[in-house]
Amino acid sequence: MERKECRLFRSDTAYLLYLHQQKIQPNKEELKKKSEKERRIQLYEENCRRNGVFRLSRFSRQIGTSDVDMSNACLNNVELLTILNTIKFDHTVRHLDLSGSIMCAQSYKHLCKFLRNNCSLLILKLQNCFIQGEIFHAVTASLRSSKVEFLDLGNNGVNDNDCETLSILLAMNTLKELYLNHNRLETRNFRQVGISLAQSRLEILDLSWNRIRLTGAIEIARGISRNTNLRSLNMSWNGFGFEGCVALSEMLEANNVLTELNLMNNRIHPPALIALIRGLSRNSVLKILNLSMNPIPVSYTCFLLGNILKTSSIQELILKRIVVNNDFLDIVKNIQRTRHVHVEYDRCLPVPSLNQQTLSEEVRAPWLFNLDPLNLLFMLKEKNRAQDFFNKINRDGDDVLSYQEFRELFKKAGIPVSQLVLDKIIEFLDKNKDGNIDLSEFLDGDKRIKKIARGQAKETARRESYTKYSRSFRKAKIDPQTYRLDIENSQ
Known part of the structure; x- marks a missing residue:
């Protein structure tokens, strides 16, 4: 095939020149892509002139x-x-x-x-x-x-x-x-x-x-x-x-x-x-x-x-x-x-x-909870009376609250709790340590929870009032967690 093509040319030099031009000639698809890109660039430049912005x-x-x-x-x-x-x-x-x-x-x-x-x-x-x-x-x-x-x-x-x-x-x-x-x-x-x-x-x-x-x-x-x-x-x-x-x-x-x-x-x-x-x-x-x-x-x-x-x-x-x-x-x-x-x-x-x-003893420390279980129970009580809240928890009507009834309370409220949370609540409310909570224990525990909540609210308000003095606290070397002066480092 190459010999027949070669006869169409007057010399070998002309034939080699023809082959070189065939190699460097761009493909039709490449030409189409190049022309499409140039068209889009031109469209972009026209949009820039129309909107008054630089390219x-x-x-x-x-x-x-x-x-x-x-x-x-x-x-x-x-x-x-x-x-x-x-x-x-x-x-x-x-x-x-x-x-x-x-x-x-x-x-x-x-x-x-x-x-x-x-x-x-x-x-x-x-x-x-x-x-x-x-x-x-x-x-x-x-x-x-x-x-x-x-x-x-x-x-x-x-x-x-x-x-x-x-x-x-x-x-x-x-x-x-x-x-x-x-x-x-x-x-x-x-x-x-x-x-x-x-x-x-x-x-x-x-x-x-x-x-x-x-x-x-x-x-x-x-x-x-x-x-x-x-x-x-x-x-x-x-x-x-x-x-x-x-x-x-x-x-x-x-x-x-x-x-x-x-x-x-x-x-x-x-x-x-x-x-x-x-x-x-x-x-x-x-x-x-x-x-x-x-x-x-x-x-x-x-x-x-x-x-x-x-x-x-x-x-x-x-x-x-x-x-x-x-x-x-x-x-x-x-x-x-x-x-x-x-x-x-x-x-x-x-x-x-x-x-x-x-x-096991150390992980039960109350400060390790993100939200104290007692506050969690008080939050579920909302504005109900303590006795009405007791009756709401007491499903079986035996006038005492058990582990399972507290668990059902949190489950119905959509709050997943672990055994540690329930242990802390029972330990706080159960005065006679029999494993169940009667009405008198529950009412007494409600009063103590309210007292603790008021104390925590006062402490939170006191600490928040000192936030604007944080720079002064740092200069005086006061611990931001305990609000006490660090005597060793301040001397």
């Missing part, structure tokens, strides 16, 4: 690609409108990052219109864009008709008043990954969020760096216990404490799909960890657990953290900034002989481990 070379270089990254570009209203109009009908864009943009009400109208018209976008990042309230609701409504699978709304000031909108967002069928870190979610209005979370198709959820605790933590744990899709949950830096860990323990018993759980810096003290271990021992799916930066003493690590590795299927245990002892390392080495386990910790010190009896 951004950073965006021009990304025209025609699947990723448009304009993070921290501080785009104003007109610049954002120009960019969105340029990529409005561009079905090749899969990833859009507008984090850090200076968005006003008009900007969000342009963004919502773009989201309603675009059907190809899969990844959307809107960090630090002040999306909250009505704006959060408008963006969520626009996303319901899109195919976005990855959504990042970190550091936007989303709070408890946005929980209704958040529940709508969690119910989206297309959404697979949702990041809501560094927001202001706390404890209120989480019931609907828990219901939506139970039916959500999310696979990764990040709620770190919020203030989710108490009822908020309980509702989230309840929702996840019924969820069948979530694989990774990040709840770090929230302050779950004792009540949150009891709820998480119940969640781990029921859930069989969650493989990664991050509980870094959640005020998980030994009683809370004991409650969590109960759920971990009955879970065979969780593989990665992060307990870094929680207040777990060295002498407790062998018994508590060692039990996690012994009784669960954890393959990776992360304990950054937690000091362990030699007994704990011995347990890790023994387990590694039978299965693969990776443990990351701060350092190891030759501190003796506590025995089970000593540990």
